[in-house]
Amino acid sequence: MQKQNIQTLGVFLRPSTPELKDYFLEFQTQATQLGFRVILDSISAGMIGMRGLNFEELCLESDILISIGGDGTLISTARRSIAYKKPILGINMGHLGFLTDLQKNEVQAFLPNLKSGNYTIAHHMMLEGKIADNPSFFALNDIILTRLNEAGMIHLKAYIDGEYFNAYYGDGLIIATPTGSTAYNISAGGAVVYPFSKNILLTPICAHSLTQRPLILPDSFEISIMLGEAGRCNIVVDGQESKPLKFGEKITIYAKKEGVRLIHSPHWNYFKILKEKFHWGDFD
Incomplete structure (x- = not known):
């Protein structure tokens, strides 16, 4: 893939973290010394007492977006943009994060690579969800259907390409991307899936029956979920947005044709990150 000539960097900061101002000013100095133009989104700018552009203007004017914070900040940036x-x-x-590529002490050494094109771009699948005629919403990690309170279970009826195939009784159901396989999915007993695989993961949360097992599907399938009994459940999108699903409504979930492109250093290694995050191979 031919890399573009990057000139303008649009920056988003982790919300409610005004102490990031010092680092942003340091980053801005490093980037402008290399000839980059740095612009800040208005919400981040207001948080640290500076001026910025509104979201649409920033995205239109930027060649790439920079997320400064953690995986949650990056996920929010990906969903919104x-x-x-x-x-x-x-x-x-x-x-150490799964998605955020650089630690802050690595940025100064990496910026010349960004200028010269010595980096890689990885395509991460996203999910698109829709309820009735409401606008679509997007998830980089997962869409979770869960009960509204701690009491009782929920009953979900699941369809693949319009064909009824399963009923889930329990605390809920996770529909995840391969990128999101290491999020809530793994805590619920789902498999770790290589992030550039083309799959949709269905993982029950505390299923009432031991026969309900995680399922990995090709990304060509469309998943539909309805409540199997009167009531409603909560839909949580990437842990950042909640929506109700009422009895009689249907949520449809499918792989978005174009996901998100994340910039990585040429030395980025997913398996190294897994080893460090999960302490795989450590016997002491």
Whole structure:
């Protein structure tokens, strides 16, 4: 894939973290010294007492987007900017993340690579969800159907390409991307799936029956879910947005044709990240 000439960097900061101002100013200095133009979104700018552009203006003017925070900040940036199809680079300000490629102490050394084109772009699948005639919503990790309170279970009826195939009784159901396989999916007993696989993952949460097992499907299938009994459940999108699903309504979920493009250093290695995050191979 031919890489574009990157000149303008649109920056988003982790919300409610005004202490990021010092690092942003440091990043801005490093980037402008290399000839980049750095613009900040208005919400992030207001948080640190600076001026910025509104979301649409920033996305239109930027060649790439920079997420400064953690995986949650990157996921939010990806979901909100999906219509603009901008590559995203994640800078991690905390512990090692699965999606944020660079630790803050690695950024200064990486920026010349960004200027010269010495980086890779990885395509991560996203899910598109829709309820009735409401606008679509998008998830990079998962769409979760869960009960509204701690008491009782929910009954979900699942369809694949319009054909009824299963009923789930329990705490809920996770519909995840391969990228999201290491999020709530793995906690619920789902498989770790290579993030560039073309799959949709269905993982029951605390199923009432032991015969209900995680299911991995090709991304060509359309998944539909309805409540099997009167009531409603909660739909959680990437842990960042909630929507109700009422009895008689149907949520339809499918792989979006174009997902999100994440920028990685040429040395980025998914299996190394797995080993470090999960301490695989450690016997001490």
